[in-house]
Amino acid sequence: xxxxxxxxxxxFLLVILLFGLYQPGVAQTQENYFESAQHxxxxxxxxxxxxxxxxxxxKNYLRWRAFWDTRAQCMDTMYSGKQRLITAILDQYVADIxxxxxxxxxxxxxxxxxxxxLENQTNGLVQAVYVDTVSDKSNKTIYIxxxxxxxxxTVDGGVNWQNVTDRSYLPCIGIWDIKGDPSDGNILYAGTxxxxxxxxxxxxxxxIRTQDAGYSWQVIYPLPENEFTQVYRLAIDPSNPDRIYAxxxxxxxxxxxxxxxxxxxxxxxxxxxxxxxxHRMIRDIEMVPGKPDTLYIATDHWHxxxxxxxxxxxxxxSSTPTATRLDCNFPDTNLLKSQxxxxxxxxxxxxxxxxxxxxxxxTTIDDTLRRISRxxxxxxxxxxxxxxxxIDTLSGYLATGGIGYFKIELVIDPTDTNTVFVGGNTVxxxxxxxxxxx
Numbered sequence: 001x002x003x004x005x006x007x008x009x010x011x012f013l014l015v016i017l018l019f020g021l022y023q024p025g026v027a028q029t030q031e032n033y034f035e036s037a038q039h040x041x042x043x044x045x046x047x048x049x050x051x052x053x054x055x056x057x058x059k060n061y062l063r064w065r066a067f068w069d070t071r072a073q074c075m076d077t078m079y080s081g082k083q084r085l086i087t088a089i090l091d092q093y094v095a096d097i098x099x100x101x102x103x104x105x106x107x108x109x110x111x112x113x114x115x116x117x118l119e120n121q122t123n124g125l126v127q128a129v130y131v132d133t134v135s136d137k138s139n140k141t142i143y144i145x146x147x148x149x150x151x152x153x154t155v156d157g158g159v160n161w162q163n164v165t166d167r168s169y170l171p172c173i174g175i176w177d178i179k180g181d182p183s184d185g186n187i188l189y190a191g192t193x194x195x196x197x198x199x200x201x202x203x204x205x206x207x208i209r210t211q212d213a214g215y216s217w218q219v220i221y222p223l224p225e226n227e228f229t230q231v232y233r234l235a236i237d238p239s240n241p242d243r244i245y246a247x248x249x250x251x252x253x254x255x256x257x258x259x260x261x262x263x264x265x266x267x268x269x270x271x272x273x274x275x276x277x278x279h280r281m282i283r284d285i286e287m288v289p290g291k292p293d294t295l296y297i298a299t300d301h302w303h304x305x306x307x308x309x310x311x312x313x314x315x316x317x318s319s320t321p322t323a324t325r326l327d328c329n330f331p332d333t334n335l336l337k338s339q340x341x342x343x344x345x346x347x348x349x350x351x352x353x354x355x356x357x358x359x360x361x362x363t364t365i366d367d368t369l370r371r372i373s374r375x376x377x378x379x380x381x382x383x384x385x386x387x388x389x390x391i392d393t394l395s396g397y398l399a400t401g402g403i404g405y406f407k408i409e410l411v412i413d414p415t416d417t418n419t420v421f422v423g424g425n426t427v428x429x430x431x432x433x434x435x436x437x438x
Contacts, residue, residue: 033068037065037068040061044058044061093169094169125146125147126144126145126146126147127145127146127147127174127175127176127177128143128144128145128175128176128177128178128190129142129143129144129145129178130142130143130144130178130179130180130188131143132180132185134180134181134182134183134184134185135184135185135186135213136155136185138157139157140154140155140156140157141153141154141155141185142154142157142158143164143178143188143214144178145174145175145176145177145178145190146174146175147174147175147194148173148174148194149163149174150163150164150165150166150168150170150173150175151163151164151165151175151178151190151214152164153213153214164210164214164215164217165208165214165217167216168208168216168217170205170208170217170219171205173192173194173204173205173208174192174193174194174204174230175190175191175192175193176191176192176193176204176230176231176232176233177190177191177231177232177233177234178190178191178234179234179235179236179244180236181236181241182236182238182241183241184241185213186210186211186212186213187209187210187211187241188209188210188213188214189207189208189209189220189234189236189244190207190208190209190217190234191204191207191230191231191232191233191234191246191247192204192205192206192207192208192230192231193229193230193231193232194230203223203227203228203229203230204223204229204230204231205219205222205223206219206220206221206222206223206231206248207219207220207221207231207234207244207246207255208220220255220262221246221248221253221255221262221264223248227249229248229249230248230249230281231246231247231248232247232248232281232282232283232284233246233247233282233283233284233285234246234247234285235285235286235287235295237287237292237318238287238292239292240292240318242256242257243255243256243257243318244256245285245287245295245317246285247281247282247283247284247285247297248282249281249282250269250270250280250281250282251266251268251269251282252266252267252268252269252282252285252295252297252314253265253266253267254266254267254317254318267314267317267321268297268312268314268321268323270282270297270299270310270312280299280300280301280309280310281299281300282297282298282299283298283299283300283340283341283342284296284297284298284341284342284343285297286343286344286345286353287345288345288350288383289345289346289347289350290347290350291350292317292318293315293316293317293318293319294313294314294315294317295313295314295317296311296312296313296314296326296343296345296353296384297311297312297314297343298310298311298312298340298341298342298343298355299311299312299340299341300339300340300341300405301339301340308336308337309327309336309338309339309340309341309357310325310327310341311325311326311327311341311343311355311384312324312325312326313326313383313384324384326353326380326384327341327355329380329384329385329386329387330355330378330387331378331387331388331389332376332378332389332392334359334361334374334376334392335355335357335359335376335378335389335392336359337359337360338357338358338359338376338404339357339358339359339404339405340357340358340404340405340408341355341356341357342355342356342357342408342409342410343355343410344356344410344411344412344420345412346412346413346414346417347414348414348415348417349381349417351381351382351383352379352380352381352417353379353380353383353384354377354378354379354380354390354410354412354420355377355378355379355387355410356375356376356377356408356410356422357375357376357404357408358373358374358375358376358395358402358404358405358408359373359374359376360372360373360374361373361374372394373394373395373402373404374392374393374394374395375391375392375393375394375395375398375404375422376389376391376392376393377389377390377391377392377410377420377422378390390433391430391433395424398422398424398428403424403425404424407423407424407425408422408423408424409421409422409423409424410422410423411423418431418432418433419431419432420433
């Protein structure tokens with residue numbers, strides 16, 4: 001028991017220092033990168049117990065090194081801080097554009113030979129799914145967004161897939177969300193950004209749009225490449241598809257089409273007394289069914305001294321927004337310890353709102369302090385004015401599997417509000433709020 005406190009303190013200090021190396025919105029430079037990397041190399045040389053076996057903190061350090069090793073050496077003042085390597089790659093890509101345009105159209109001779117039934121899905125991370133129900137009533141036209149490989153499309157229900165962003169003249173991109181125009185199946189929008197999965201960095205191009213079902217894409221809301229900002233969620237006003245709401249990092253942004261351009265307004269930023277390494281990103285947007293002028297938003301909150309994500313209701317979103325905090329009414333304070341909230345609404349009960357979060361619960365097992373991951377779901381039947389707790393259980397019994405900050409989804413069955421799906425590592429179905437693995 002006497003060795004537990006030093007071990008936890010050491011891990012805590014390592015994480016604080018490591019994540020302190022990076023601040024969102026601040027690009028690394030040659031000087032601070034190489035100096036910091038050498039300090040860490042010296043530290044780990046003196047603490048081999050952290051590298052064999054690999055500790056979580058050491059893994060984060062290796063990811064940080066792998067990211068910046070190919071970037072810090074490419075900084076050049078002639079590009080005003082832009083990365084020379086990426087510029088050269090883009091120049092080469094444009095020079096060979098005819099080849100790249102054919103690369104996703106002309107079939108190759110490769111065929112899968114197995115194994116057919118994989119025990120685990122390890123072929124990549126899908127962060128977004130959009131099913132075109134506007135121009136394809138058979139539901140066989142599907143778009144998916146990966147964490148770094150762009151957008152893929154199938155028109156036969158998943159038998160064959162084609163990457164539809166390779167020929168877009170855009171660099172390799174991650175996709176957080178895909179939404180389609182409710183009146184035109186050819187128009188889609190995507191929020192870009194890579195899933196950092198424990199890393200202290202990631203970035204996106206902004207919001208991209210297609211008007212020809214994915215054949216070509218244009219950036220309609222660009223983001224500076226050195227801000228490392230992501231567009232986590234999009235919501236389209238069904239009463240006016242030229243009005244879009246986007247979760248851009250810490251901001252809720254409204255976009256309104258004005259001829260060939262877009263007028264953009266930041267209509268809300270979650271309040272917080274930010275500390276040095278604290279951030280609160282908007283991770284979800286839900287539009288109240290039948291009331292497109294009212295939005296629910298959910299944030300994350302990743303800070304080592306305490307976690308407190310938020311849920312807000314925004315009224316008058318299309319004109320003069322007013323924000324009302326909803327999570328203060330939660331019945332269980334444990335849910336407030338989550339790192340991230342995810343929301344769900346349904347047309348069957350437009351006044352209902354559901355919130356899921358995963359939190360760490362401290363307990364003692366065999367005289368040893370353990371941190372157990374649990375998942376809780378709360379439900380409101382009056383637009384967030386009051387809440388009731390629906391479920392609170394070990395995360396192993398649901399789909400999140402202890403990684404609820406990185407991957408967590410909540411969906412209400414559109415035909416039965418008593419059936420709920422929770423997604424993470426896998427998918428769990430709750431029938432009448434009883435847990436059933438799928």
